[in-house]
Amino acid sequence: xxxxxxxxxxxxxxxxxxxxxxxxxxxxxxxxxxxxxxxxxxxxxxxxxxxxxxxxxxxxxxxxxxxxxxxxxxxxxxxxxxxxxxxxxxxxxxxxxxxxxxxxxxxxxxxxxxxxxxxxxxxxxxxxxxxxxxxxxxxxxxxxxxxxxxxxxxxxxxxxxxxxxxxxxxxxxxxxxxxxxxxxxxxxxxxxxxxxxxxxxxxxxxxxxxxxxxxxxxxxxxxxxxxxxxxxxxxxxxxxxxxxxxxxxxxxxxxxxxxxxxxxxx
Amino acid sequence: xxxxxxxxxxxxxxxxxxxxxxxxxxxxxxxxxxxxxxxxxxxxxxxxxxxxxxxxxxxxxxxxxxxxxxxxxxxxxxxxxxxxxxxxxxxxxxxxxxxxxxxxxxxxxxxxxxxxxxxxxxxxxxxxxxxxxxxxxxxxxxxxxxxxxxxxxxxxxxxxxxxxxxxxxxxxxxxxxxxxxxxxxxxxxxxxxxxxxxxxxxxxxxxxxxxxxxxxxxxxxxxxxxxxxxxxxxxxxxxxxxxxxx
Numbered sequence: 001x002x003x004x005x006x007x008x009x010x011x012x013x014x015x016x017x018x019x020x021x022x023x024x025x026x027x028x029x030x031x032x033x034x035x036x037x038x039x040x041x042x043x044x045x046x047x048x049x050x051x052x053x054x055x056x057x058x059x060x061x062x063x064x065x066x067x068x069x070x071x072x073x074x075x076x077x078x079x080x081x082x083x084x085x086x087x088x089x090x091x092x093x094x095x096x097x098x099x100x101x102x103x104x105x106x107x108x109x110x111x112x113x114x115x116x117x118x119x120x121x122x123x124x125x126x127x128x129x130x131x132x133x134x135x136x137x138x139x140x141x142x143x144x145x146x147x148x149x150x151x152x153x154x155x156x157x158x159x160x161x162x163x164x165x166x167x168x169x170x171x172x173x174x175x176x177x178x179x180x181x182x183x184x185x186x187x188x189x190x191x192x193x194x195x196x197x198x199x200x201x202x203x204x205x206x207x208x209x210x211x212x213x214x215x216x217x218x219x220x221x222x223x224x225x226x227x228x229x230x231x232x233x234x235x236x237x238x239x240x241x242x243x244x245x246x247x248x249x250x251x252x253x254x255x256x257x258x259x260x261x262x263x264x265x266x
Numbered sequence: 267x268x269x270x271x272x273x274x275x276x277x278x279x280x281x282x283x284x285x286x287x288x289x290x291x292x293x294x295x296x297x298x299x300x301x302x303x304x305x306x307x308x309x310x311x312x313x314x315x316x317x318x319x320x321x322x323x324x325x326x327x328x329x330x331x332x333x334x335x336x337x338x339x340x341x342x343x344x345x346x347x348x349x350x351x352x353x354x355x356x357x358x359x360x361x362x363x364x365x366x367x368x369x370x371x372x373x374x375x376x377x378x379x380x381x382x383x384x385x386x387x388x389x390x391x392x393x394x395x396x397x398x399x400x401x402x403x404x405x406x407x408x409x410x411x412x413x414x415x416x417x418x419x420x421x422x423x424x425x426x427x428x429x430x431x432x433x434x435x436x437x438x439x440x441x442x443x444x445x446x447x448x449x450x451x452x453x454x455x456x457x458x459x460x461x462x463x464x465x466x467x468x469x470x471x472x473x474x475x476x477x478x479x480x481x482x483x484x485x486x487x488x489x490x491x492x493x494x495x496x497x498x499x500x501x502x503x504x505x506x507x508x509x510x511x512x
Contacts, residue, residue, distance in 0.1 A: 004376075008369030012355065015362055085355075088398075092352035093412075096317040097370045098343035255321040258280060261314065264351055 001106070005099045009107025010114075013081050017115070026076075027115055031069045031123050038065040039131050059219050061189060062133045064212060066123060067149050068188045070116050071208065072179050074153025077115040079160045079175035081108040086169050089264040101248065109154055116150055141218050144229045148211045151236040156182075158243035162250035168262055188212045207235040267294040268331075270420055270452040271316070276325035278311050278476075285311045287476035288325070293420075298443070298453045300463045302496070303473035304504045309456045310349075312473075313422050316454070317347055329420060343372055346416055348409040349424035356398025360389055360408050363397055364415060371416035379415060387411040387441065402429040410438055419451040426455070427462060435459075439466060460496040470496070474503055 017023045042061045082104075085091040094104070127133040136142065160175035167174075185199070186208035192200055203209045214228025254260045271293040278286040286308040293299045301309040314320040316327060318338050327334040329341045354363040364383055368376035384393050389411060397405055406429045413421060426442070427435035443466065446453055457463050463470060464484050472480040472487075480487055480503070484496060491499045 002372050004369050004372045004374065008366050011369060012358065012362075012366045016357055020357070084357075088355040088357060089351075089353050090355045092319060092349070093354065093367070094370070096319055096342065096347060096352075097367070098339040098372065099370050100339055252321070255319065258311075258314075258320055260319045261351070 002098075002100075002103060005097075005103040006107045006110065009081070009099070009104060010110045013084070013107075013111040014114070016084060027073070027119055028122055031073070031119055032126065034065065034069065035062070035123060035127060035130070038062055039127075042131070058131055058133055059137065060216065062127055062131060063135055063138070063215060063219065064188050066120070066127065066135060067145060067211070067215065068183070068186075069123070070120055070146065071149040071153050073119050074112045074116045074150045075156045075160070075179050076153075076176065077112045078108045078154055078157030079164075081111045082157075082161045083164065083169075083172050083175060086164060086172070086263050091263045092260065095260055101244075101251065105154075105158060105244065105247075108157065112153060112157070113150065116153075120146070138215070138218050141215075141224075141229075144233070145211055145215055148207060148229070148232040148236055151240060152207050152211070152232075153179075155236065155239040155243035158240070158247050162243075162247040165247070165250045165254045165259065165263070168259070182206065182208055185209065186212055191216060204231075205235065207232040207239065210235070267296065269294055269328075270297075270330060271454070272326075272328040273312075273316075274326045274328075276312065276315065276327065277323045278308070278315060278320060279323045284476050286315070286322075289473075289476070289478055290325075291471055291478065291481060293452045293454060295452060296447060296450055297468045298446075298455060298466050299469045299471060300467040301454065301456045301471050301473060302460075302463060302500060304500075306475075307473040308476040309473060310424055311476075313347065313349070313424050313454065313456065316422055317345070318342065343416060344418060345420045345422065346371070346413040346418040347422035347424065348406070348413040348426050350402075350406065350428050351424075352409075353405050354397050354408055354412060357396060359394050359396055360384070360400075361393045363408065364412060367412045368415045373415060383411045383414060386414075386445070387438075403431065403434065406430055407434065407438065410442065414445055417445075417449050419449065421446055421451060421453045423453060423455045423457075425457050427457065427459065435462070460500060464496050472499070472503055479503055 017027065038061060042058055045057050085094050124135050156178050160178055163174050164171045185203045186206055192203065192209060192213050195203060210228040210232035214225035217223050217225040217228065269292040274290050276286055276289045289312065301312060303309055311320060315322050318334065330344065332341060334341055358366065361380060361384065364380045365376055368379050373379050384390055387407060389408065392400060392404060397408060410426055427438060430438065439462065455466060467484055469481065469483055470487055471478055482490065487499055488494065491502060493499045
C-alpha cells in the first residue's frame with residue numbers, strides 16, 4: 001500500500017468538495033432539509049400516538065433518520081468520488097497510473113469517512129437544539145452502529161463503481177438508486193416484524209436490517225443487541241470482500257472488452 | 267542498447283474484429299519510435315495495451331525486462347502518457363492537477379516537482395486557473411507536463427500536439443525530446459502530423475489493419491517506398507493496406 005497514492009485520491013476529492021458550493025450543499029443541505037421533514041413528521045406522530053411514548057418517537061425516528069443519512073452519505077461520497085473521475089474524463093489517467101485498486105478504494109473510503117463524520121457532527125447538535133434529541137443517549141453503542149452503516153455504504157459504493165465500469169457512465173444513476181432500493185427492506189423506520197414472514201427471512205441477508213433493528217433494541221428496551229451488531233459486522237465483512245471481487249471482475253472484463261476507453265467517450 | 271519495450275506477437279481481438287494482429291517490435295534505450303497508420307489501424311489499441319487499459323488477447327509485453335502482466339504497478343510508475351481522449355480533471359487548477367498526479371505517481375518531493383514542471387513548461391500564468399477554463403491546446407500542454415511528473419523512462423504520446431498551434435507544438439516537441447534524452451528514456455509516439463513524425467522519430471512503424479507493414483528509419487522508408495515524404499507513404503499504404511516494401 002502506497003500512502004502517497006491514497007493521499008492523492010483523498011486530496012483530489014477534498015479540493016473538489018472544499019471549493020464547490022453545490023457539493024457543500026449536497027453534504028450539509030439535504031440532511032438539514034430532511035431533518036426538518038422528519039422532525040415535523042415526528043411531531044405529528046407524537047400528537048396522534050400514546051402520550052407515554054413521546055420521547056421514544058423522537059429518538060426512534062430521528063436516530064434512524066440520522067443513521068440512514070450516514071449510510072447514504074457514505075455510499076454516495078464513495079461512488080461520487082469515482083463518478084467525478086468519469087464525469088471529468090479523467091478516469092483513464094487514474095487507471096493508467098500506478099495506483100492499485102486497493103489504494104483507489106482506500107482513498108474513496110477515506111473521503112467517505114471524512115464526509116460522514118463532518119455531516120454527523122454537524123447534524124447531531126442541530127437535532128439536539130431543535131428536537132432535544134441526544135443521540136449519545138445510546139452510549140458507546142453508537143460506535144459499532146456508526147462503523148457498520150459506514151461500511152455498508154462502502155460495499156454498495158464498490159458494487160456501484162463496478163456497474164459503472166461495466167455498463168458505462170449512463171449507469172451512474174444506479175449509484176444513487178441502490179440505497180433507495182434498500183430503504184424499505186432495511187427496517188429503518190419500523191420493526192422487522194411488520195414484514196411478511198418470508199420477507200423477514202430474506203431481509204436477514206441485509207446488514208442494514210440488523211443495524212436498524214439493533215438500534216431500536218437499544219432505544220426501546222435498553223438491551224445490548226450483540227446479535228445484531230455481530231450479524232451486521234459479519235455480513236458487512238463478507239459483502240466488502242464480495243464487492244471487491246465483483247469490482248475486480250468488472251475491471252478485468254472492461255480491460256478485455258475495451259470498456260475503459262468507453263468511460264471517457266459515452 | 268538494451269530494449270526498454272519488447273512486444274512479442276501482440277494480438278487484440280474484439281469478437282470477430284482483430285484490432286491488433288500478431289504485432290512484434292522493440293524500442294531501445296533513448297529511441298523514439300512512431301506508430302503511423304490510418305484510423306483504426308491499431309495504434310491507440312497498442313498504446314492502451316501498454317498502459318494496461320486493454321488486455322491483450324495474445325502475445326507478451328515486456329518493459330524494462332519485466333512482464334507487464336506480472337509487474338503492472340511497478341512498471342506504470344516508470345512510464346507515463348498523454349492522449350487527447352484523456353484530459354486532466356477540469357475542476358482542479360493546473361497546480362492542483364500536477365500535485366495530484368505527482369502523488370499518484372508516488373513522488374515524495376511533489377512540491378518541488380510541480381514547481382519544476384510549471385517552470386519547464388511555462389505554465390506559470392496557468393498555474394492557478396482551472397483546467398476546465400483553458401483552451402484545448404492549453405489542456406494538452408498541461409497533459410504533456412503531467413506526463414513528466416515521474417521523469418518517465420518510457421513515454422507514450424498519443425497525438426500529443428493535436429490541438430496545438432505550430433509554434434507551441436515545436437516548442438513542446440523540443441522540450442519533450444530534451445527531457446526524455448536527459449533521462450535516457452524512450453518514446454512511443456503517434457501522430458497524424460507527418461512532418462512532426464519525420465522530425466522526431468528514429469524509427470517508424472507503419473500499421474495497417476492491425477498489422478505492421480513497415481518498420482524502419484524515416485530515410486530508409488522513403489527509399490523503400492520510392493517516395494519523397496512520409497505523407498505519400500502513408501497514402502500509398504492506406505490505398506494498398508498490406509503492401510510491404512520490396
